[in-house]
Amino acid sequence: MENMYKVGDYVYFETSSTSPFQIRRIEELNKTPNGHVEAKVMCFYRRRDISSSLIMLADKHQSLLEENGETVPEEKEEEQSEKGSHQLKHRELFLSRQVETLPATHIRGKCVVTLLNETEALTSYLNKEDMFFYSLVYDPQQKTLLADKGEIRVGSKYQAEITSLLEGEDTRKLSELEDLIWQPCPENGITDKEIDQFQIVAKSVGTFARALDCTSTVRQPSLHMSAAAASRDISLFNAMHTLHEYKYNIANAVTSLVPDGGPVLCKDEMEEWSASEANLFEEALDKYGKDFNDIRQDFLPWKSLKSIIEYYYMWKTTDRYVQQKRIKAAEAERKLKQVYIPNQKPNPAHPAVLSGKMNGDQMSGRACESCYSSHSNLWYAWGPSHLQCRLCSSCWTYWKKYGGLKMPTRLVEFKLKTHLARHLATAHGLAIRPGSPKPVMKTRTAFCLVTTALTRLSRRLCKDLLRPKHAARLPFIPINIAAIKQECK
Template sequence: VAASHYVFFENSSSNPYLIRRIEELNKTASGNVEAKVVCFYRRRDISHSLIQLADKHAKELEEEKETPTEIELTEKQKHQLRHRELFLSRQYESLPATHIRGKCSVALLNETESVLSYLDKDDTFFYSLVYDPTQKTLLADKGEIRVGPRFQADVPEMLQEGEPDDRDQTKLEEKLWDPECPLTNKQIDQFLVVARAVGTFARALDCSSSVRQPSLHMSAAAASRDITLFHAMDTLHRLNYDLSSALSVLVPAGGPVLCRDEMEEWSASEAAMFEEALEKYGKDFNDIRQDFLPWKSLTSIIEYYYMWKTTDRYVQQKRLKAAEAESKLKQVYIPTYNKPNPNQISVTNGKMATVNGAGPGAYHAAGGGRACESCYTMQSAQWYSWGPPNMQCRLCVSCWMYWKKYGGLKMPSRLLPRSNHMMPMRNSGSPKSSMKTKQAFLLKVSRLTKMARHMCRDIIKLRRAARRPFVPVNCGAVKAECKSAFNFSYASSHPTFMSQCVATVFLTCVHASMDSHVYVHVGEPSTVEVSARVRAAALADGWRSAGLSWTLPQQDRHCTHSLNVCVCSRHVEGVGGSGGPSAQAPSRPEEHPDQCGAVLR
């Protein structure tokens, strides 16, 4: 078994199995394996009033459907279907892995599938409600597609050119920045620099800030956070982009304005308490505020959480958790359990028994003429005692396994009162209870586009472009700059040069010394010799980086262009003397996939 598997646990020799979902497997100090599991409850484990409430809720959902359709089930099928219904809980517990007796399957109730499919599959269960054993409540565990006037706005018709807008502007959103403002990008950047400088000066005057940021570097870093930039740009917009008025607002008569966000407001002890609470409760911010930080508002805690996720402490904790998860047990082998059950009352060496553990008079008197309390059979290879001892009831092998797995008998018994605590059977989908499929997408950017962001910084500035989202970017100038940088005159005569330069270039470093010659095979018709001084720097993951310059052959000197790249090499072979190269790189990366590589930056 492994994590996320649904399994049977045995905590009593006479009671049905517990159904649990394994969250993680842990090895104790004594060498035993324990499983942290999520609890599921059967109908027999929940109070009669809650079962009635669940059935009433299901009946109301069935009545809301436009075309309700119910499957005609026999009394036996309805009785057995009750045994397949479970209730999920948020309760966790740790159980010994040696108590696992097998695997099962648990799924959210699928209303588009026939309910008979749950009876046709062995060890299959379903659930639709969540049970809270502490509060004794039931909640639905499925989302809804909220369609209709209760959940969606009525989109008005688009206004024609010149048509007045009669809507109440006070009820609409508020504009925070005008892309068509009269200020130039240079003026805006200069004002933001002044705002950061004012923030640094304000922290120098503030006593509490001097304690939290004792160095000028830390104060300047705190003043450069988004809260300062937001305040500066909001001030510009509020004063109609008048620079002189905005500057006077930044430094009023009482002293410079000090802007702080939640990351700066919280003390070190509060940050430590927050991390402890997050470890205990997860992202349950209400419980975090109630038990750990009652003096903080819920808004403050949530804002701090998303800022905390950008810090190095979060990255370190994430790495530690990943390493801890890697060291945990992934799966464990559970051998077949063959020990005899204490409720076993008769062994017949594999032969069919015609009496139920005693003489004919005994089983007729105890069972009312029935040998097995469930299926009424009078022959079985093994019998098990079941129910109150004074009733002397017994089950055959098949019914005993059914009782252990499903928590009931195949047929209703006089000891199990008949109950209608079962949700109405249905097989047609309901738009109110269907889960909306989330569409995922991936934006894959080419390497050339990534390089263009760095090579064309003089042409396109991302921050300035974001301030004026309606002004198109001059793509022609970007392409021209890239062409100039990559020297397309050489690429026109060597078609494979550009394709392999933009992609990852694989090479072999033939010397481990600081001075080395490197050969790079970039195409069938041509080979480019690269002569460079390799500046190897050992990185944390064992790779080496170096700066290189491309040098084209003598016959192509008219189009020589220097291109800086970053070479990453995991294996640097010290082969040959210092006079020249002794090896040549492979022409295809798949020949030596783990040898080395050069990535354009």
């Protein structure tokens, strides 16, 4: 059902009535003691949620993809390419491993989030409703962007190099390619019973060696724990290696177990790790799963990757692992599988809904800031309050879902007056003069815009290039000043 939400669904969450929805993936659904349902979710971030420096990195990553986009008809090429590129940024998300808990009643619908498919046209994401993609991973703590490890790798540089087929008879000597490490047989003068007896001797030596080792006595204070540690595979492998090294001569092999420096002590990763390190590992495993690189980077940087992987497979053979599996299975039985959330109908009492005298479906004031329409059944306040901008109901829904406007906004904010002057001169052929023609009526911070001589001349000589009506409909698109200068010469 459309209103049934289950674990693994990508959903919209509304945390503010005037801000865009947040996009999350449901990890768990839990029922609180007071009867409410909470969702444990994984966070996705939009472009508007990250810093401008990281957006520049994302743009470099996306510019390579836009070069492979589909073409559009010539008469709409300029407007469509800009509109498509603008809306495509609204579909881009950034995966994070940040997890939070939100009330399930704040869910506002489902969406689809996929890893960017480099073999698929980017326009395919725009043609599908509620469709998003991601290719970069955002770390909110470190403020970094990294490529996702699951990205599709296409091209010759990602293909395996296969060796040429060996023709004819294989002349290689297997004895030179392999190492013989175990070959007990009656010809070597040893029986299975003697091998078992030697392994018991090796375990006993290992137990005694742990009694002499200071660090081992702290971690295994009892004889029972020391004997259990000495009975693990590391001791048995060492015993078999020693037998093979001394050509299955038990007398020489036993002597080698107790050299001049003391009895041989063989430790595996289970003994090398402290209790606090083991707890850190279990916490990291619960957060990252079997992503050992992230476990090492965030939780155990002093351990090698080899050490962490070895410890993991040894840890899976312990009672601790079995207990955790049982606990998680019991928790999974108590968790909800799905939850029903009804649809939210448009509310005229919404804080962003503008009130006023309605004239049919038209209200006096500015047109929609996104689609420039002057007709809508509901109008919503948008942007800074002093600018009195508004959106129609259709564009408001788009804004809530995608975090942007359908078309680039006509509002351009400049922090410095010099930036505004440079933009007006280069993009629109306007000049700023300080002061005012009537300083008595204006404050000293007022200024007026005056067209340059080149702009006035181009209105008469370069109508085809300037296209005044087209420029008036799309005031946010810069005019090609260089082409106009060339024509006026």
